[in-house]
Amino acid sequence: MHIHFIVHEHFEAPGAYEAWAKSHSHTLSYSRVYQGEPLPDNIAAIDFLIVMGGPQDPHTTKAQCAHFDTLAEQQVIKKAIDADRVVLGICLGAQLIGEALGARYQHSPEREIGKFPITLTDYGVADPLFTHFGKSLQVGHWHNDMPGLTADAQIVAYSEGCPRQIVAYSDLVFGFQCHMELTKDVVALLIANDDLSAAAHNRFVQAPSVLLSHDYDEMNQKLLEFLDKLAKTYQTKRKQQQR
Structure with a gap:
């Protein structure tokens, strides 16, 4: 399979997503x-289009950020x-x-930076792609906003600080507000490019140390298993379409 990444900043690296693709010798x-x-x-x-994070928001203009x-990007999506x-x-x-599908993004109730639990909804627990997550899982976070919901979207998981952590827009399209791809190397890059001086004043923002x-x-491995399952779902669907 061929995996294409849209990367907005060097410090918003693909991390475990890239490691998964390379481990399977995908192009x-x-x-x-x-x-x-x-x-x-x-x-x-392209088989997988993976769009990474960034300090921008979907309404950031080219005057504000030229690149x-x-x-x-919404057209490509x-x-x-x-x-x-x-x-x-x-x-x-x-x-x-969400924006590409007509659902406007919103600010999250809380800023989250750190490692905190997400809880799966009944939908998420029942979805075969996520059964290995269990009811709750500790994952990485680094955000202020959250994705919009279309009429057909299903919330897979939420956290105490954000009601939309994983969103299923279809059986092949998913939004992860959380950062399950984080590694210590990626975290170090993020720390070097963010202001965490007010960490003590935010209940869901952890200090660099x-x-x-x-x-x-553990969360990386859970992500890799999800990607394996998703790849099988995609390949099965493609074979059926080609018959």
């Missing part, structure tokens, strides 16, 4: 928009969805999926 391509790399003009060769073109490709959005990427002390391996 990879990138739109590192912060380096001026173009968005894909054709999604025919971020929200409307162009919509093309991939319409073509029955897998589309995964992480943080900003999740919000862009705490962030770097966490073990992220």
Whole structure:
């Protein structure tokens, strides 16, 4: 399979998503928009479109951030969805999926930066893609906002600080407000590019020393298993369409 990443900033790295793709010898391509790399003009060769996070929001203009073109990204996302490709959005990427489908993003009730539990909804517990998550799972967070919900969207998981942590827009399209891809290396990059001086004044924002002390391996493994299941779902669907 071919995996394409849209990466908005060097410190919002694909982490465990990239490790999964490489471990299966999938081919990879990138739109590192912060380096001026173009968005894909054709999604025919793409199986997974993975849209990463960033400090921008879906309404950030090009005047505010010259390398971020929200409307162009939403068009790519919509093309991939319409073509029955897998589309995964992480943080900003999740919000862009919602916007591409006509659902406006919103501010999260709480800012969350750290490792905190998410709780699966009844829908999430019953979805075969997420059964291995259990009812609750400790995952990474680094956000202020959350994705919008379409009429057909289902909330898979929520946290105490945010009611929309994982959203299923279809059986192939998912928004992850949480960051299950984080590794200590990625966390170090994020710390170096964010202001955490007010961490003590936010109940869901942890200090850099705490962030770097966490073990992220378990949530990474849960993510990899989800991706394996999702890949099988996608490949089965493609075979059925080709008959």
